[in-house]
Amino acid sequence: MKTSRLPLIAMLAACAPLLAACGGGGEQKALRPPCPAGRLCLEYGNSGEPTTLDPQKANASWEFGIVSDFMVGLTDNDAAAKTIPGMATHWEQSPDGLVWTFHLRDGQWSDGTPVTAADFVFGLQRLFDPKTASGQAAQFYAIKNSRAVNGGKLPLSALGVTAPDAHTVRIELEHPWPILADNAAAPPMSPSPRHVVAKWGDAWSQPAHFVGNGPYLPKSWTLGDKVVVEKNPRYFDAAKVCLDRISFYPTTDAVSAERRVKRGELDLNTVVQSNRVNFLRRPDQMPGYVRVYPYVGAVFLTFNLKSVPALRDVRVRQALSMAIDRDFIVNKLFRGGQKPAYSFLPPGMLDYDGRARTYWATWPLERRQAEARRLLAAAGYGPKHPLKLEIRHRNTADPTLYTPAVQADWRSIGVKAQLLSTEVQIAYQSYEAGDFEVADAGWGGGSDAMGFLFLQRSDTGSQNYGGYKNLRYDALLDAADHERDLKRRMAYLGQAEQIVLDDAPIAPVYTIASKNLVNPNVTGWVDNNFDTHKLRFLCFRDAAQRRAGRG
Amino acid sequence: MSAFGPELAPGSRTGAATMRSAAVKGRSLWDDARRRLFRNRAALVSVIVLGLLVVAAIVGPYLTPYPYDQVNKNDVWVGPLSGDHLIGTDSLGRDLLARLLIGLRVSLAVGVVATFVSLVIGVAWGAVAGYVGGRLDELMMRIVDILYSLPFIFFVILLMVTFGRNFILMFVAIGAVEWLTMARIVRGQTLSLKQKEFVEAARAAGVKPAGIVARHIVPNLLGPVVVYVTLTIPAVILAESFLSFLGLGVQEPLTSLGTLISKGAQDMELAPWLLIFPSIVMVVTLMCFNFIGDGLRDAIDPKDR
Numbered sequence: 115m116k117t118s119r120l121p122l123i124a125m126l127a128a129c130a131p132l133l134a135a136c137g138g139g140g141e142q143k144a145l146r147p148p149c150p151a152g153r154l155c156l157e158y159g160n161s162g163e164p165t166t167l168d169p170q171k172a173n174a175s176w177e178f179g180i181v182s183d184f185m186v187g188l189t190d191n192d193a194a195a196k197t198i199p200g201m202a203t204h205w206e207q208s209p210d211g212l213v214w215t216f217h218l219r220d221g222q223w224s225d226g227t228p229v230t231a232a233d234f235v236f237g238l239q240r241l242f243d244p245k246t247a248s249g250q251a252a253q254f255y256a257i258k259n260s261r262a263v264n265g266g267k268l269p270l271s272a273l274g275v276t277a278p279d280a281h282t283v284r285i286e287l288e289h290p291w292p293i294l295a296d297n298a299a300a301p302p303m304s305p306s307p308r309h310v311v312a313k314w315g316d317a318w319s320q321p322a323h324f325v326g327n328g329p330y331l332p333k334s335w336t337l338g339d340k341v342v343v344e345k346n347p348r349y350f351d352a353a354k355v356c357l358d359r360i361s362f363y364p365t366t367d368a369v370s371a372e373r374r375v376k377r378g379e380l381d382l383n384t385v386v387q388s389n390r391v392n393f394l395r396r397p398d399q400m401p402g403y404v405r406v407y408p409y410v411g412a413v414f415l416t417f418n419l420k421s422v423p424a425l426r427d428v429r430v431r432q433a434l435s436m437a438i439d440r441d442f443i444v445n446k447l448f449r450g451g452q453k454p455a456y457s458f459l460p461p462g463m464l465d466y467d468g469r470a471r472t473y474w475a476t477w478p479l480e481r482r483q484a485e486a487r488r489l490l491a492a493a494g495y496g497p498k499h500p501l502k503l504e505i506r507h508r509n510t511a512d513p514t515l516y517t518p519a520v521q522a523d524w525r526s527i528g529v530k531a532q533l534l535s536t537e538v539q540i541a542y543q544s545y546e547a548g549d550f551e552v553a554d555a556g557w558g559g560g561s562d563a564m565g566f567l568f569l570q571r572s573d574t575g576s577q578n579y580g581g582y583k584n585l586r587y588d589a590l591l592d593a594a595d596h597e598r599d600l601k602r603r604m605a606y607l608g609q610a611e612q613i614v615l616d617d618a619p620i621a622p623v624y625t626i627a628s629k630n631l632v633n634p635n636v637t638g639w640v641d642n643n644f645d646t647h648k649l650r651f652l653c654f655r656d657a658a659q660r661r662a663g664r665g
Numbered sequence: 666m667s668a669f670g671p672e673l674a675p676g677s678r679t680g681a682a683t684m685r686s687a688a689v690k691g692r693s694l695w696d697d698a699r700r701r702l703f704r705n706r707a708a709l710v711s712v713i714v715l716g717l718l719v720v721a722a723i724v725g726p727y728l729t730p731y732p733y734d735q736v737n738k739n740d741v742w743v744g745p746l747s748g749d750h751l752i753g754t755d756s757l758g759r760d761l762l763a764r765l766l767i768g769l770r771v772s773l774a775v776g777v778v779a780t781f782v783s784l785v786i787g788v789a790w791g792a793v794a795g796y797v798g799g800r801l802d803e804l805m806m807r808i809v810d811i812l813y814s815l816p817f818i819f820f821v822i823l824l825m826v827t828f829g830r831n832f833i834l835m836f837v838a839i840g841a842v843e844w845l846t847m848a849r850i851v852r853g854q855t856l857s858l859k860q861k862e863f864v865e866a867a868r869a870a871g872v873k874p875a876g877i878v879a880r881h882i883v884p885n886l887l888g889p890v891v892v893y894v895t896l897t898i899p900a901v902i903l904a905e906s907f908l909s910f911l912g913l914g915v916q917e918p919l920t921s922l923g924t925l926i927s928k929g930a931q932d933m934e935l936a937p938w939l940l941i942f943p944s945i946v947m948v949v950t951l952m953c954f955n956f957i958g959d960g961l962r963d964a965i966d967p968k969d970r
Contacts (some may be wrong), residue, residue, distance in 0.1 A: 369931040389756055393935050442738050447756060518757055518917045522736035533917045 388450030411558025708960025782840025787847025795855025
């Protein structure tokens with residue numbers, strides 16, 4: 115009976131925690147994979163299954179979690195995500211801020227060949243190569259000619275990145291971009307081993323062929339099970355790297371991952387279901403594990419303007435947005451450190467005053483609901499002709515919790531919404547392909563306002579999920595790009611954000627808090643606004659004992 | 666057990682008619698089966714409990730004070746017997762009793778409809794293959810083998826992609842997979858039935874093959890088929906839980922027993938009632954079906970005891 119076997123397993127899985135709970139105080143033995151004697155192995159709950167291990171193609175937080183230690187870029191991050199020198203020991207900018215020169219140290223690829231400036235040039239060319247189709251490329255359009263190269267209008271060689279000699283990388287910019295050094299630490303700007311990519315093509319990033327210059331390298335990738343990375347002895351600072359092996363598990367089910375952390379099966383997990391944070395902080399649960407920290411990230415609903423005619427009407431979009439009871443979602447449903455969002459950008463953006471708000475931000479819910487009904491009626495929707503929509507959402511913990519609340523809020527203004535739960539990596543692929551009506555999405559990282567606002571540019575491509583297009587908005591972002599004066603640049607960006615809020619191609623819902631569950635025995639995990647945690651700083655408090663063979 | 670063999674169906678005109686006229690007030694084999702079934706206490710209790718559950722699933726959702734999908738923002742995670750939510754609310758403040766009843770209705774509906782689909786296809790397919798035999802039998806059973814080898818989830822996803830996401834489609838999908846085993850059982854039974862004397866008699870009397878299958882083969886199959894049906898329903902309810910868990914089955918705010926349990930298991934330390942009550946209902950339902958299935962098998966085919 116092939117049909118009943120799978121459900122039976124699902125049932126057993128559902129019952130397993132129940133049995134464990136009924137078993138009394140008897141601790142289950144942790145199911146950690148064996149670790150070679152004298153070595154240190156960490157089991158890492160990583161919230162999602164990666165779709166790629168290629169640093170230039172990675173686009174999701176759980177992919178960055180793995181790949182950001184495969185390569186060392188021009189700059190690097192310390193444990194608190196501050197920018198520190200990476201492969202470049204020092205760098206300088208020209209007086210007008212348009213040319214940056216990075217000076218490289220000696221370094222080796224993991225196959226022994228030296229890392230040269232040409233590898234950095236090649237890495238950036240790959241990033242903007244239309245054939246790579248990187249979802250991250252648009253964030254680096256400040257680099258000279260990159261937009262045209264990425265659009266296929268100029269050859270790769272036209273890119274403003276050159277290597278005057280083997281130890282110097284020169285980056286020309288379209289406009290001053292003071293955060294270049296910070297962004298240079300991100301995986302998309304990392305070098306690529308030319309000789310390996312030439313030999314294997316796209317397959318170069320498979321664990322069997324991968325060559326990197328970072329502290330860790332992929333060893334194996336079992337789909338749906340785990341990605342194993344091991345220490346790279348040729349990394350230039352290898353002596354300081356503590357852990358020998360790290361295994362990443364795609365833990366979409368946050369609650370069962372939480373139990374695995376509790377049992378010691380996982381050392382950490384990068385997601386906690388919001389409404390469990392207070393519970394886990396109780397003294398009899400795992401108070402020392404919970405790490406909640408503000409994160410510069412936003413969760414919003416995107417309306418598909420390309421394929422849903424009803425959503426092309428701004429009145430409909432505003433009505434849908436204002437009907438969402440964000441206070442309920444954040445303060446009653448989650449209770450996990452998030453904040454209700456009435457602006458596109460989360461608070462805490464560098465140098466940005468963040469005064470843009472939806473015009474109804476201060477209205478009480480009843481007034482917003484009444485206004486939403488009025489707007490919908492004006493747009494031609496009512497009890498006889500209700501608006502019907504489908505909300506596609508990620509199947510991770512928080513979206514699964516809050517989307518039914520949105521659905522109920524919309525029902526109260528007469529909108530019939532269906533929910534469609536989708537595996538998180540498939541969800542983002544569908545958004546990028548425009549295959550949704552309303553999409554629940556999150557965006558994070560980066561302290562510069564442009565890192566968020568570029569999402570709604572008409573020429574951003576697949577990352578502008580809903581296909582929003584407003585030329586005035588694009589023009590403001592262009593003006594900001596070419597503005598030298600910081601204050602005026604921020605003023606342009608502020609106006610642009612207000613346009614997004616007035617046009618409402620997205621409905622902001624809440625600002626994210628990073629929520630990690632980290633065994634107190636793990637050291638080197640420093641909470642920071644970007645939720646960036648470089649693997650090479652991680653270690654165990656009892657590392658010496660473990661090495662001696664007890665663990 | 667020659668003349669009184671279980672193959673004699675109540676409606677079969679060949680042997681039963683003569684037997685009936687012999688005894689003034691005879692007992693049909695079905696009467697015997699019913700008596701045996703009702704003497705089986707577990708089965709009898711199960712029939713009653715299941716009947717109550719079915720009534721609750723049909724009528725219940727109209728009687729609860731709250732609709733199953735109403736979000737009560739002030740009643741989040743209310744425990745059982747506090748306030749006017751009899752068995753508590755979930756994280757969105759939705760009344761668990763209402764959700765449990767609607768979940769039971771969905772699960773039972775999926776179970777019954779999908780089983781019916783599998784019954785119709787499976788019996789027709791198996792009876793024809795078994796009775797006609799030869800090349801056609803080979804062909805039809807190889808088709809079954811091929812479909813068997815298709816992974817269930819893959820098949821469901823294919824259906825979803827082709828026809829779009831649809832609640833009805835789930836019934837069809839599960840039913841369309843469950844009929845395979847049914848077809849095999851029916852074919853096996855048919856192969857042995859068609860050797861029997863009454864079939865030969867019918868053939869000699871000039872009854873057409875279609876008539877023989879419909880009048881003589883299928884009625885005599887009912888015993889094993891009914892037993893298998895009672896075992897299929899719980900399997901289908903479990904399959905639905907599994908599909909919903911993967912996001913392929915029912916979607917929020919509609920729910921099913923399986924969905925309620927998988928959500929409840931996540932919050933069991935915080936709100937144990939979300940796991941306990943759906944689990945009890947699920948276990949009781951599945952046990953009822955299994956007891957009835959066991960009882961029916963013993964009643965219809967006492968040889969197997």
